Amino acid sequence: MSTDIPDNSPGDASETSSGNAPSRAELAVRVDELEESLAEATEDDDTKKMSIIATKGTLDMAYPPLILASTAAAFGYDVTVFHTFWGLDILHEERSGDLKLSSVGNPNMPLPNAVAALPGMDRLTTRMMERRIEDNDTASIQELLETSLDMGVEFQACQMTIDLMGYDEADFYDGVTTGVGAATALQDMADADIQLLV
């Protein structure tokens, strides 16, 4: 506690002065504190951050966010992937193993759209792609997701679209964050060095 007697001794740095004006010693302590917290804040900023918004749930579009997330985690980045709309299926334990490839509207498919639109074609093109993924030893969606979770990637499932799609929080992989919305995603993007919408 400070005393009521003004302390004019210049050599005494530990005593507190009376009144509202801080003593030189108090200011010096405060400057030290601020420098310390500035150093801490600067240090924290050394960890790079990546924020991805995953909106697609087709087999081909599920790969880019997961490959980038796991690779960024390998670089030591803090990674958040916010899944919304069809992107939720990537985090859905049951549906993630059954993602489809659309054969319609894809100019790289060797089929005219009129043929691609026939019943069963999506199943056929999906199976073809799954075969190629297997032959090429490309990691599966589940493998990439579980690897990313192990590496500390934060996967978030948008609450509004969980409700919209009629999903249950228990449908998602263990470790997936639920109960988050656009404001959470925006905050992550504002803090991130890299922001991607997939």
Add this chain to the structure above:
Amino acid sequence: MSAEFDTTETLDVTGASCPMPVVKTKSATDDLATGEVLEVVATDPGSMSDIDGWAAGTEGVELLDQNEGDDVYTHYVRKTE
């Protein structure tokens, strides 16, 4: 083929393709002590550029060497801190 470095561990990622060689290399270096060297054996040609880029962009690891054999790519990574 003899290793040019005293390697502590060997990681076999033959067959695996992007991003697994980098991801598994990262996990394996986490288990090393400072100064130890990891040998990574891959068949993914992309691992030459990817492991180089990963090591350059990651704190605490150093890429010592990369060798290209017959469809086999060998990388040597030292944990520096």
